[in-house]
Amino acid sequence: MPRCSPEPDDSMVILEQLANGLSLGALYALVAAGLAMIFGVLEIVNFAHGEFLMIASYLFFSLYAMAGLAYPLAAIATVVLMALFGALFEMLVIRPVVHRSWQTQLVATLGASVLLINAAILLFGTFPKRAPTPLAAQLLVMGTVSVSYQRILLLVVTLGAFFVLHLFVHGTKLGKAMRAVSQNREACVAVGIDAQRVAIITFALGSALVGLGAGLNAPLGNITPTMGILLTIKAFAVVIMGGFGRVNGAIVSAFILGVAEAFIVQYFSSAYVDAFSFLVMLGVLLLRPQGLFGRRVGI
Amino acid sequence: MTWRRLGALETLACVLLALWPQTVRSPYLTSVAITTLMYVALAFSFDLVVGRVGLLSFAHAGFFGTGAYISALAAGHLGWTFPLRLAAAMLGAVVVAIVIGIPSFRLSYHSFAISTLAFGVMAQLVATNWIAVTRGPLCLPGVPPVDLRLGTWRWEARSLPDYYYLALGMAILAYLLVRRLTQTRIGRTWVAIREDEHLASAAGVPILKYKMLAFTSGAAVAGAVGAYYASYASVVCPSELAFAYTVNLIVILFLGGRGTLAGPPIGAIVFTALPEFLRIAEAWRLVIYGLLIILGAIYLPDGIVAWATRQMRQVRRTA
Numbered sequence: 001m002p003r004c005s006p007e008p009d010d011s012m013v014i015l016e017q018l019a020n021g022l023s024l025g026a027l028y029a030l031v032a033a034g035l036a037m038i039f040g041v042l043e044i045v046n047f048a049h050g051e052f053l054m055i056a057s058y059l060f061f062s063l064y065a066m067a068g069l070a071y072p073l074a075a076i077a078t079v080v081l082m083a084l085f086g087a088l089f090e091m092l093v094i095r096p097v098v099h100r101s102w103q104t105q106l107v108a109t110l111g112a113s114v115l116l117i118n119a120a121i122l123l124f125g126t127f128p129k130r131a132p133t134p135l136a137a138q139l140l141v142m143g144t145v146s147v148s149y150q151r152i153l154l155l156v157v158t159l160g161a162f163f164v165l166h167l168f169v170h171g172t173k174l175g176k177a178m179r180a181v182s183q184n185r186e187a188c189v190a191v192g193i194d195a196q197r198v199a200i201i202t203f204a205l206g207s208a209l210v211g212l213g214a215g216l217n218a219p220l221g222n223i224t225p226t227m228g229i230l231l232t233i234k235a236f237a238v239v240i241m242g243g244f245g246r247v248n249g250a251i252v253s254a255f256i257l258g259v260a261e262a263f264i265v266q267y268f269s270s271a272y273v274d275a276f277s278f279l280v281m282l283g284v285l286l287l288r289p290q291g292l293f294g295r296r297v298g299i
Numbered sequence: 300m301t302w303r304r305l306g307a308l309e310t311l312a313c314v315l316l317a318l319w320p321q322t323v324r325s326p327y328l329t330s331v332a333i334t335t336l337m338y339v340a341l342a343f344s345f346d347l348v349v350g351r352v353g354l355l356s357f358a359h360a361g362f363f364g365t366g367a368y369i370s371a372l373a374a375g376h377l378g379w380t381f382p383l384r385l386a387a388a389m390l391g392a393v394v395v396a397i398v399i400g401i402p403s404f405r406l407s408y409h410s411f412a413i414s415t416l417a418f419g420v421m422a423q424l425v426a427t428n429w430i431a432v433t434r435g436p437l438c439l440p441g442v443p444p445v446d447l448r449l450g451t452w453r454w455e456a457r458s459l460p461d462y463y464y465l466a467l468g469m470a471i472l473a474y475l476l477v478r479r480l481t482q483t484r485i486g487r488t489w490v491a492i493r494e495d496e497h498l499a500s501a502a503g504v505p506i507l508k509y510k511m512l513a514f515t516s517g518a519a520v521a522g523a524v525g526a527y528y529a530s531y532a533s534v535v536c537p538s539e540l541a542f543a544y545t546v547n548l549i550v551i552l553f554l555g556g557r558g559t560l561a562g563p564p565i566g567a568i569v570f571t572a573l574p575e576f577l578r579i580a581e582a583w584r585l586v587i588y589g590l591l592i593i594l595g596a597i598y599l600p601d602g603i604v605a606w607a608t609r610q611m612r613q614v615r616r617t618a
Contacts, residue, residue: 093593096597097597100596100600101600103355104553106355107592107595107596108593108596110546111550111589111590111593112589114546114588115588115589115590115592118584118586118588118589122583230420233413233420236416244410272424274424275424278417278420278421279421281414282402282414282418285402285410286402
């Protein structure tokens with residue numbers, strides 16, 4: 001096949017894929033952080049978490065492309081509405097099963113995932129939707145490296161959000177309550193921490209992070225009703241790699257996975273890139289069942 | 300077990316089921332019944348792992364798909380007859396189960412679930428992308444029908460009722476197998492592992508061996524159903540390995556009643572027939588289905604069977 005452009009410099013390709021991988025990792029991190037937080041505080045595996053991103057992406061699509069809100073406004077509204085959605089989800093779906101066996105909890109969240117996917121098909125159809133922002137089309141060009149501004153925005157805002165999250169979890173009373181509940185639920189109830197309120201806030205926070213992911217990532221690609229399924233599983237892979245319930249471990253693993261995937265696509269195969277993520281996860285599970293950064297826990 | 304020990308209820312169910320295609324005389328209802336019976340057989344085999352040993356596996360649809368693909372490939376490339384294809388499908392599913400089981404059984408609870416889920420997803424990725432063998436999304440068409448040969452005698456499943464009776468036979472065999480396995484020492488050992496793995500291990504039970512036995516016998520049945528399905532549908536696609544099938548099986552077992560003999564058939568009937576009935580509200584069908592799963596998990600956490608048993612006891616007490 002004749003090449004139109006001159007052979008790109010190898011190091012430039014590496015830089016470009018690194019940027020792509022980091023922005024992909026940022027999306028994984030935003031989804032996985034919420035999943036890890038929810039697992040840490042409630043010990044619930046939320047199988048509908050990827051569907052949260054799908055719902056948030058359609059929400060962003062409605063606000064931005066259909067209602068015509070300004071981009072920052074649409075993104076912020078998505079975050080706020082997703083926080084409400086998360087709180088509502090906790091109250092309607094999670095709370096009734098919180099004292100049941102983990103298998104029952106899993107069936108409930110699987111049901112929620114079926115419901116959300118099909119509600120999206122009902123409302124928006126199966127044809128992919130797009131909500132491109134002007135930023136998505138503009139490229140930051142440095143020599144032969146070009147990265148879309150939207151990706152840079154995704155990465156920078158994500159890192160900022162995690163910094164704020166860190167301050168919140170370690171600095172505020174509510175954040176301390178969250179960490180306390182994840183360490184010992186019974187002791188918290190005994191000393192008068194409202195575990196139910198903490199649960200709602202954890203869900204709201206986890207969903208807000210997903211909303212942020214949607215607001216930043218939706219302009220970059222297609223929005224489809226089934227986009228969340230693989231994402232849920234990958235977010236799990238990341239949470240497992242990071243050590244179950246450990247938010248920081250999940251975030252770091254997400255970036256590692258994102259970068260690894262970008263290079264696999266570039267140098268190996270785009271068809272098997274997802275299989276590769278799961279192989280990595282299985283390898284981690286077998287060699288270090290406590291995760292890359294985790295302590296040994298009984299799960 | 301002897302045939303005499305089959306209860307009146309089971310005999311009645313068999314007679315009613317045997318009359319189904321003649322009674323309804325509708326190709327649509329017969330094909331719904333075939334799907335239901337396939338789910339019954341799959342749910343029984345899945346229950347060996349989920350209900351008896353108490354491990355949540357997401358790989359079961361993968362065994363079904365493996366069986367279907369092996370059967371289709373053996374027919375296409377080697378021209379094997381159905382019994383040979385069936386044996387190959389079962390053997391292939393067992394081999395895959397061993398490959399998945401060896402690493403996954405080292406993990407517990409959530410990790411086991413996620414690990415088997417990863418294998419299930421990888422199976423679908425391979426089926427979609429290994430074009431040279433599976434033709435990918437173009438599917439493997441033209442799988443020959445179920446045929447039996449003995450010397451010059453030859454029988455071929457041609458009509459929908461033929462396939463219905465085959466599916467019925469398969470479901471009954473799966474039932475008998477599970478019943479046989481669970482009423483013996485093996486079944487009691489499984490329950491011992493489910494109730495307290497450490498205690499069972501301390502009592503000298505080779506845990507891994509028994510877990511693997513449940514996993515592989517479940518896989519063998521699923522592989523057999525896969526071989527049947529390949530001939531019934533006459534085409535095998537990567538979508539046969541989809542996550543949605545595993546979700547259906549999990550819902551059938553958990554909301555039917557896991558670890559019981561009545562749970563898988565009742566769950567399969569309710570959750571296969573239900574989406575069909577909901578066709579009245581076509582667009583809303585699967586939304587309502589999802590909602591019913593959530594409500595089921597909230598109000599029937601132990602399944603329909605346990606709930607019905609409790610209700611019956613209450614009625615008896617008040618009467």
